[in-house]
Amino acid sequence: MSPLLSIDNLSAVSRRDGKPILRNVSLHVDSGTIHGLVGESGAGKSTISKIILGIVSGGVVVTSGSVMLGANDLVRMPEREKRVLIGSQMALIPQDPLTALNPGRRIGDQLTDSLRMWKGMGHKAAWARGLELLDHVAIRDPQRVMGLFPHHLSGGMRQRVLIAAAFAIEPKLLIADEPTTALDATVQKQVLQLLKRLQAEHGTAVVFVTHDLGVVAQICDAVTLLFQGKVMEQGTAETIFNTPSHAYTRALLAASPRYDDPAAGLNPIDDAVIAACRAEVAQFDGAQHA
Amino acid sequence: MIELVAKRAGMAAITLFGVAVVVFVLLRVAPGDPIAMMIGPGATAEDIVRLRASYGLDQSLFNQFWIWLGSLVQGDFGTSISRRVGVGQLLLERLPATIELAIMALLVAIVLGGFIAIIGTLWRRHWSVGAVDGVNGLLLAIPEFVWALALVLVLGVALPVLPLSGRINPSLPTDFKTGFYLLEALLTLRFDLALDLARHMAMPVLALALPLAGIIARVLREALGEAMMQDYVTLARVKGMSELRLILSEAMRNAVGPTLALTGVQFTFLIGGTVIVEKIFSYPGLGNMAIDAVINRDFPLIQGLVLMFGVIFILINLIVDFAVVAFNPRLRHG
Structure with missing residues (x-):
């Protein structure tokens, strides 16, 4: 089977x-x-997710390569078709739930945008589905929440709303852009579990952008490790965590705080490893120019 | 809420009292004597004294002010010296004409300014935005009386398509029940009258509206541009909304608030602009009458007009304050 x-x-x-x-x-x-x-x-993980979603800023120019969703190349598609494809097949769970909801629009309206745009639902049907979606992300009293404005909700609540909105159209591909970074540690875990549950229920493919290896270990099937826009190591989560082959991966794993072993302390990444990575990138650039 | 209204009403009363004192004192300190403007060539010294006494102008400044203020709180604005008619009646006659003119100018400015802001935001990454900038710059740079004269030259003289002066063609029946001619003509379905009124209003409305449109366009574009960079717009873009829809349904509602506050302030300047523009187009409104009143040193009429403008300014500010709250859900429940 070809990848999505x-x-x-x-x-x-x-x-x-x-x-x-x-x-x-x-x-x-x-x-x-x-x-x-x-x-x-600055490793380029956000840039990749923005290219996939067609929201890359004008400051970034794609020089080569392709981004295929099924049979469609997102890099070369006409803008209009790309917008429809992304809107109807992909969704984004943004990093900061505090700024990702429009302060001037009701939760219910923002939650049901995609349903009305891509599922052909009328206002009533979309609203009813919105209630179900909120219920599904464990928001109490969805009837009331639908009519509220974002400033009435806590950060964790807003992230739940955003997750509900992302799954509204049952997207084939979901981009989660550090969705837990802006949340408290206690809320983080709940949100991760919620995300994992919905993903499993819908069979959604997810690109999970993060700098937190602990989060990766909890939910990811496969991992790509980037350094300065270059792939350092790639593989299943199991391989990456159990038998890392690249020095950078090993250094990163060693640098993760050990909650189970406080005596180990914090181990910053060795300068020599970073220097080796830089050299690898420089070597790659040199080969490109030659 | 009641407390707020009472507070605003109290503030308004104090402001208006201040306006009354300032205009009263300034008029009497400034050179120019209404009696000198009235007397015929053959008047004797006794005639002048008698005339002065009959208008109460021989009394002390404080007494004059006290008498005027006393009648004012009873709703009596005094009698116009030059027109020999009650000032209150004159104001009520002229006020609707100016309100219609100012409101129409405001509407045109909002539509035009909004349109320019939306186009400018839509084209913000395209070279053609330069054309929008140019138009916007022109609107900002040219004051209303220059627009008025330019419009007279182009649409009144070179291509005489619009009437040059007045409010309505004198040959048309003007048996209006209110002073709001345009509104009344539309409500009573007299579209022939409405069209003539609109043609007469077109140039003064444009002259007043263009500078305000420039300001609205500039401020709204700034606010829209700011909003378009917010995360919620990015998320809405991922949902597949078109650029125009992003501007209209995502960015606009958050950009209107800041624009509204400034538009309110600028609208009061537009009201000030009606004075000169009404004069240029001989439009029978308050502003036109104000210039005549000043020329004739018609103290009671000037005082009444200034107070009337004061009331209008205070009301506009009040409306803007409420509108800003209405457009911001975060303030609404605060």
Whole structure:
């Protein structure tokens, strides 16, 4: 079976200074699996998710490669068709639930946008479905919440609303852009469990962007590790965690805080490993120019 | 709520009292004597004294003010010196004409400014936005009286398509029951009258509306541009909304609030602009009468007009304050 999302040899540069942002990235996501996209700030994980969703800023130019959703190449599609495809088949769970809801629109209206746009539902039918969706993400008194404005809800509630909205159209592909970073640790866990449950129920493919390896270990089936826009290591979660082959992966794993073993303390990544990664990236760039 | 209204009413009363004192004192300190404007060439010194006494202008400044204020609180604005008619009656006659003019100008400014802002936001990453910037800049740079003169030259003289002056063709029947001619003509389905009224209003309305449209366009575009960068717009874009829909249904409702507050302030400037524009187009409103009143040193009429403008300004500010709250759900329940 061919994967649902295939990114092949995707490269992108900054429009301003032509510096590479993505270096020949390939990754494949099968239906019904969660693919962790891991890296530190500036590794390009957000850029990849934005390219997939067609919301990449004007400062990023895709220079080569393809992003295929089924048989459609998102990089080369006409804007209008791309908008329809993304709107009807994909969804985004954003990073910050506090800014991702329109302060001037009622929860119910924002929740049911996609249903009215892509499921051909009238206002009444969409509203009824919205109630079910809220109920499904364990929001109490959905009737009341539908009529509220975002500022009435807590951050955790808002993230639940956003998750409900993302699953509203039963998307084939879901991009979760660090969906728990802005939440309290206690809420984080609930939201992750919720996400995992809905994903399993709907058989949705998920690209899960994060810098938190602990989160990856909890929910991801496969992992791609990025450094400066280049794939460092890729594989199943099991392989990555049990038998990491790249020095960077091993260093990252070693640097994760050990809640079970406080005596281990915090181990910052060795400068030598970072230097080796930089050298690898430089070598790649050199090969590109030659 | 009642407390708020009472507070605003109290503030309004204090403001108006201040306006009354300032205009009263300024008029009497400024050079120019209404009696000198009235007397004929053959008047004797006794005639002048008698005339002065009959208008109470021989009394002390404080007494004059006290008499005027006393009648004012009873609803008596005094009698116009130059027109020999009650000031209250004159104001009521002219007020509807100016309100119609100002409201029409405001509506045109909102529609035009809104349109420019939306186009500018839609094209914000395209080179053609330069054309929008140019138009917007022109609107901002040119004051209403220059627009008035330019419109007279182009649409009144070079291509005489619009009437140059007045409010309605004098040959048409003007048996209106209220002063709101345009509104009344529309409500009574007299579209022939409405069309003539609209043709007469077109140039003064445009002259007043264009600068305000420029300001609305500038502020709204700024606010829309800001809103379009918010996360909720990005999320709505992922939902598959078109760019125009993003602007209209996502960004607009959050951009209207800040624009509204400024539009209110600028609308009071537009009311100020009616003075000169009504004069240019001989439009029978308050502003036109204000210029005549000043020329004739018609103290009671000037005082009444200034107070009337004061009331209008206070009301506009009040309406804007409530409108801003109505457009922001976060303030609504606060």
